[in-house]
Amino acid sequence: MITIAIDAMGGDHGLEVTIPASVNVVDSHLQVKLILVGREAQIRERLDQHRCANRDRISVQSASEIVAMDDPPAFSIRKKKDSSMRVAVNLVKDGIADACVSAGNTGALMGTAKFVLGTIRGIDRPAICGILPRISGSAYVLDLGANVDVSPEILFQFGIMGSQLIESYEGRSSPTVGLLNIGVEEGKGDEAIKAAAELFKNSSLNYVGYVEADHIFMGDTDLIVCDGVLGNVALKASEGVAQFIMSVIKQEFTSSAFNKLSALVSRPTLNAVKSRLDHRRYNGATLMGLNAVVVKSHGGTDTVGFGCAIEYAVKSAGSGLVERISQRIAARMETETIRESVSAAQADRESPGVTSCSTQE
Amino acid sequence: MITIAIDAMGGDHGLEVTIPASVNVVDSHLQVKLILVGREAQIRERLDQHRCANRDRISVQSASEIVAMDDPPAFSIRKKKDSSMRVAVNLVKDGIADACVSAGNTGALMGTAKFVLGTIRGIDRPAICGILPRISGSAYVLDLGANVDVSPEILFQFGIMGSQLIESYEGRSSPTVGLLNIGVEEGKGDEAIKAAAELFKNSSLNYVGYVEADHIFMGDTDLIVCDGVLGNVALKASEGVAQFIMSVIKQEFTSSAFNKLSALVSRPTLNAVKSRLDHRRYNGATLMGLNAVVVKSHGGTDTVGFGCAIEYAVKSAGSGLVERISQRIAARMETETIRESVSAAQADRESPGVTSCSTQE
Numbered sequence: 001m002i003t004i005a006i007d008a009m010g011g012d013h014g015l016e017v018t019i020p021a022s023v024n025v026v027d028s029h030l031q032v033k034l035i036l037v038g039r040e041a042q043i044r045e046r047l048d049q050h051r052c053a054n055r056d057r058i059s060v061q062s063a064s065e066i067v068a069m070d071d072p073p074a075f076s077i078r079k080k081k082d083s084s085m086r087v088a089v090n091l092v093k094d095g096i097a098d099a100c101v102s103a104g105n106t107g108a109l110m111g112t113a114k115f116v117l118g119t120i121r122g123i124d125r126p127a128i129c130g131i132l133p134r135i136s137g138s139a140y141v142l143d144l145g146a147n148v149d150v151s152p153e154i155l156f157q158f159g160i161m162g163s164q165l166i167e168s169y170e171g172r173s174s175p176t177v178g179l180l181n182i183g184v185e186e187g188k189g190d191e192a193i194k195a196a197a198e199l200f201k202n203s204s205l206n207y208v209g210y211v212e213a214d215h216i217f218m219g220d221t222d223l224i225v226c227d228g229v230l231g232n233v234a235l236k237a238s239e240g241v242a243q244f245i246m247s248v249i250k251q252e253f254t255s256s257a258f259n260k261l262s263a264l265v266s267r268p269t270l271n272a273v274k275s276r277l278d279h280r281r282y283n284g285a286t287l288m289g290l291n292a293v294v295v296k297s298h299g300g301t302d303t304v305g306f307g308c309a310i311e312y313a314v315k316s317a318g319s320g321l322v323e324r325i326s327q328r329i330a331a332r333m334e335t336e337t338i339r340e341s342v343s344a345a346q347a348d349r350e351s352p353g354v355t356s357c358s359t360q361e
Numbered sequence: 362m363i364t365i366a367i368d369a370m371g372g373d374h375g376l377e378v379t380i381p382a383s384v385n386v387v388d389s390h391l392q393v394k395l396i397l398v399g400r401e402a403q404i405r406e407r408l409d410q411h412r413c414a415n416r417d418r419i420s421v422q423s424a425s426e427i428v429a430m431d432d433p434p435a436f437s438i439r440k441k442k443d444s445s446m447r448v449a450v451n452l453v454k455d456g457i458a459d460a461c462v463s464a465g466n467t468g469a470l471m472g473t474a475k476f477v478l479g480t481i482r483g484i485d486r487p488a489i490c491g492i493l494p495r496i497s498g499s500a501y502v503l504d505l506g507a508n509v510d511v512s513p514e515i516l517f518q519f520g521i522m523g524s525q526l527i528e529s530y531e532g533r534s535s536p537t538v539g540l541l542n543i544g545v546e547e548g549k550g551d552e553a554i555k556a557a558a559e560l561f562k563n564s565s566l567n568y569v570g571y572v573e574a575d576h577i578f579m580g581d582t583d584l585i586v587c588d589g590v591l592g593n594v595a596l597k598a599s600e601g602v603a604q605f606i607m608s609v610i611k612q613e614f615t616s617s618a619f620n621k622l623s624a625l626v627s628r629p630t631l632n633a634v635k636s637r638l639d640h641r642r643y644n645g646a647t648l649m650g651l652n653a654v655v656v657k658s659h660g661g662t663d664t665v666g667f668g669c670a671i672e673y674a675v676k677s678a679g680s681g682l683v684e685r686i687s688q689r690i691a692a693r694m695e696t697e698t699i700r701e702s703v704s705a706a707q708a709d710r711e712s713p714g715v716t717s718c719s720t721q722e
Contacts, residue, residue, distance in 0.1 A: 070546065135608050145543055148551050182506055182593040185431070190509050190590075213594045214601030229551075230594050232543040233574045237595040238602040240575030245606050245638060247496050252633045262627040269620045272613045277606060 001031050002098050004313050005091040008038035009066045009084040011103025012300045018103070019046040021306035025314075026054040032314055035097055037061045038084040063087035067104050069299060073111030085109060089116045092292045099293035099317035101284075101309050106296055110146050113287055113294045120322065122329035125150070126289035127158050127228070128296065129165055130235065131282050132216055139216045140166055140175075141224045144285055145232035152196035155179070155225055159205050160332070161288040161325050162223040168319035175222035178211035180230050185210075196225075213237075242277060284309030286316055289325070293317045362392050363459050365674050366452040369399035370427045370445040372464025373661045379464070380407040382667035386675075387415040393675055396458055398422045399445035424448035428465050430660060434472030446470060450477045453653045460654035460678035462645075462670050467657055471507050474648055474655045481683065483690035486511070487650035488519050488589070489657065490526055491596065492643050493577055500577045501527055501536075502585045505646055506593035513557035516540070516586055520566050521693070522649045522686050523584040529680035536583035539572035541591050546571075557586075574598075603638060645670030647677055650686070654678045 008018045015038070022034050036043050040062040052058065065083040067076045080086060085104050091097040093116050102109050106128075114126055127143035142162040147154065159177050166175040179197055181189045188210060200207035208221055213234045216224050226234070253263035253270070263270065279298075283305035287294040293316045297309035369379045376399070383395050397404050401423040413419065426444040428437045441447060446465050452458040454477050463470050467489075475487055488504035503523040508515065520538050527536040540558055542550040549571060561568035569582055574595045577585050587595070614624035614631070624631065640659075644666035648655040654677045658670035 072548075133605070135605065135612070148543070180594065182509070182590055187433075213597035214604070216598060217601035217605040219601075229543055230590070233541065233591050233594050234598040236574035237577060237598040240578035240580075241599040241602045242606065243575070244494070244496065244578040245603065248637050249634050251496070252630050252637070253627075255630075255633075259630045259633075262623075262630050266614075266623040266627045269613050269616075269623050272616075273610050276609050276613070 001033055002314050002317050003033040003035065003096065004310060004317065005035045005037055005061070005088040005097035005100040006310065007085045007088040007100065007102035007104055008036040008043055009063075009104075010109075010299075011297065011306070012069065013103075013302070014038075014066075015042060015046045017301065017303055017306050019043065020050055020303045021310060022058060023047070023050045023052045024303065024307050025310045026057045027052060029311070029314065030054075032310075033057045033059070034310070035059050035061050035088075035091060037063050037088040037091070038066070039064065061087060061091065067108045067112075069105050071105055071108055073105075073107040076105070076108035077111050077115050086112055086116070089113055089294065092294070093117055099295065099313040101295045101297060101306075101313045103297035103299050103301060103306060103309070105299075106145065109294065109296055110287055113290050113292075117291045117294070119289050120291060120326050120329060122333050123157055123161070123289040123325070124154050125157070126287055127161065128231075128285045129162055129288050130231075130285040132235070132238065133277070133282060134217060134219075137220075137222075138282070139219070139224055140222060141216060141226070141231055141234065142288065143226065143228040143231050144235055145228045146287070147228040150192075150227045152192055152199055155193075155196040155227070156199040156203070157289070157329070158225045159200055159203075159207070159223070160328055162225060163205055164324045164328055165286060165288065165316075165321060166222050168321045168324050169315065170222075172222075174206045176206050176208045176220070177223045177225060178208050178215065178219075178221040180213060180216075180224050180226035180234070181210035182212070183210065184212060200225075239279065242279070246274075246277070278304075280305035281308060284312030286312070286321075290322070292322060362394055363675050363678050364394040364396065364457070365671060365678065366396045366398055366422070366449040366458035366461035367671065368446045368449040368461065368463035368465055369397040369404055370424075370465075371470075371660075372658065372667070373430065374663070375399075375427075376403060376407045378662065378664055378667050380404065381411055381664045382671060383419060384408070384411045384413045385664065385668050386671045387418045388413060390672070390675065391415075393671075394418045394420070395671070396420050396422050396449075396452060398424050398449040398452070399427070400425065422448060422452065428469045428473075430466050432466055432469055434466075434468040437466065437469035438472050438476050447473055447477070450474055450655065453655070454478055460656065460674040462656045462658060462667075462674045464658035464660050464662060464667060464670070466660075467506065470655065470657055471648055474651050474653075478652045478655070480650050481652060481687050481690060483694050484518055484522070484650040484686070485515050486518070487648055488522065489592075489646045490523055490649050491592075491646040493596070493599065494638070494643060495578060498581075498583075499643070500580070500585055501583060502577060502587070502592055502595065503649065504587065504589040504592050505596055506589045507648070508589040511553075511588045513553055513560055516554075516557040516588070517560040517564070518650070518690070519586045520561060520564075520568075520584070521689055523586060524566055525685045525689055526647060526649065526677075526682060527583050529682045529685050530676065531583075533583075535567045537567050537569045537581070538584045538586060539569050539576065539580075539582040541574060541577075541585050541587035541595070542571035543573070544571065545573060600640065603640070607635075607638070639665075641666035642669060645673030647673070647682075651683070653683060 063084040088100040129142040295313040424445040490503040656674040
């Protein structure tokens with residue numbers, strides 16, 4: 001049985017979306033328990049409006065406050081200690097829930113989760129990993145917007161975390177990893193990305209080199225690593241284009257009587273296209289690098305989308321993701337320590353005194 | 362009459378694309394002369410294979426070398442002085458052509474154009490401005506990949522150049538300008554973008570604030586300003602998604618006998634969709650900030666796309682773009698100089714001697 005804490009008040013639509021999504025999830029997943037966190041009376045009232053065959057697997061945890069979509073992270077952490085978001089994260093910290101899901105303010109969720117749960121030892125910055133669609137399979141992209149300025153070392157940590165997510169999530173070992181850049185040639189990009197490329201090359205990750213942003217959707221690299229700014233721009237640009245194309249299709253299929261007729265004939269096919277491009281199916285991004293699984297849902301999503309985010313949390317919580325990342329990072333720190341002591345010992349042997357260094361030459 | 366120099370050897374397909382595109386352009390534009398630059402015998406041989414009613418408006422200029430798609434910019438400038446790209450740019454420098462078009466190596470073209478033509482006085486870095494499609498109208502995005510590290514001042518110069526391009530190109534005054542960022546709220550982004558926002562706010566540009574990347578395709582801001590890395594990622598991500606969606610549509614419409622039939626019925630509508638999404642219609646990006654018009658075509662484009670790039674150069678060359686930018690930048694430099702001397706004079710009046718400053722208080 002996996003227990004997920006739900007920030008029932010979070011997101012643009014709050015209970016209107018979180019309650020029916022939760023009901024659907026417990027009714028379709030036998031091994032899932034949900035704890036709905038928020039204003040108890042309101043939650044119970046909403047729950048009563050839905051038929052739920054498995055109501056016994058839904059419980060309610062009271063929380064009096066709500067983090068607003070524009071609350072600064074520091075404010076929500078310091079001033080809203082009884083928010084639905086904070087209490088949901090606390091339930092994970094206290095071992096009562098295995099993971100939590102929120103459609104609330106991304107910055108506040110990241111800040112709260114980092115503050116309450118802490119990061120895995122050896123991880124400098126948590127990051128957001130999302131899944132984007134492809135003709136076959138999906139692309140994992142990390143970071144989708146949590147970190148503005150990142151060092152090469154942090155990009156490399158993103159590579160480790162993302163690889164572990166794919167291994168535990170897809171059951172595929174040694175996924176391919178690419179660094180998002182403005183060209184695939186060696187000399188492209190700024191100094192930070194070139195330094196990151198060196199770290200990836202000298203690691204045990206299955207690094208394939210630089211990739212360009214079209215590769216996210218048309219390529220075959222499993223994990224695309226980038227800073228949060230590039231990740232956000234790639235994600236938002238893709239959302240914009242997808243919306244634009246769907247609008248063009250709609251406009252053209254309704255532009256004349258004949259076109260409307262052809263839309264009628266093609267409806268099953270057009271619906272299949274729409275369903276495959278449905279971004280709700282990809283809703284739910286994991287906040288990675290924390291000592292527990294926290295999933296962020298898109299703030300404006302609907303019942304279907306929020307349901308996907310809960311399912312994503314169920315899958316992540318059951319996959320031992322945090323332990324895998326911890327082990328991998330610990331192993332790396334150990335190797336680094338051994339390497340450092342070996343080079344220190346070597347340096348000692350080669351030049352026992354600082355001053356003798358130049359006289360030996 | 363407008364004369365355009367064509368780098369006939371440039372791009373992935375060279376003469377195979379540049380020659381038929383050139384023939385089409387002179388046959389459909391009565392006020393255009395083209396100078397095809399490259400290996401003369403090959404060009405003439407190719408030209409003879411096409412029927413051209415206005416062959417008298419096409420001339421050939423010999424150039425013995427070709428810049429390879431992977432030649433480093435410095436190498437192409439120093440070692441390939443008789444390349445088709447270089448000679449085409451020289452023709453503009455010498456006033457023989459009004460503008461030039463190349464589908465060759467972007468870095469080499471930017472480097473060559475900057476070296477031969479020089480930048481407009483007061484412009485620190487040339488940049489690439491592209492046009493992207495929308496439901497109604499288009500979005501101009503600057504920079505699309507020329508500049509990796511940019512200062513707030515340079516972003517602001519991009520704003521001036523792009524605004525002038527839109528004014529001269531669309532005949533619309535005071536176009537709206539947005540800064541690409543990872544959120545629209547005031548506090549978002551790094552220090553450089555916040556400083557750039559201040560410059561835009563305190564200028565006469567029609568600045569509307571931060572915009573996110575989906576806004577490029579679904580918003581209504583005329584000009585989106587960003588550094589070359591973000592511009593490149595937004596552009597490439599959008600290309601990838603568009604390709605992905607078109608592949609999904611194709612797959613679904615051929616996945617069964619019934620779907621194939623519905624594709625047949627919907628063919629005119631699907632063709633209309635395809636035509637509106639045809640990226641070739643948006644081919645041709647202006648290298649801005651130079652002392653003349655240089656247009657970069659996508660390297661892998663076909664005859665239709667390269668023809669659009671030539672038409673874009675015709676339009677830009679006839680619009681007085683360079684003069685407009687020069688005037689605007691000169692006016693700004695003058696205002697800045699006046700402002701500086703006024704504040705210097707004020708400072709002098711207020712504190713005639715450095716030491717007296719503290720004694721007066």
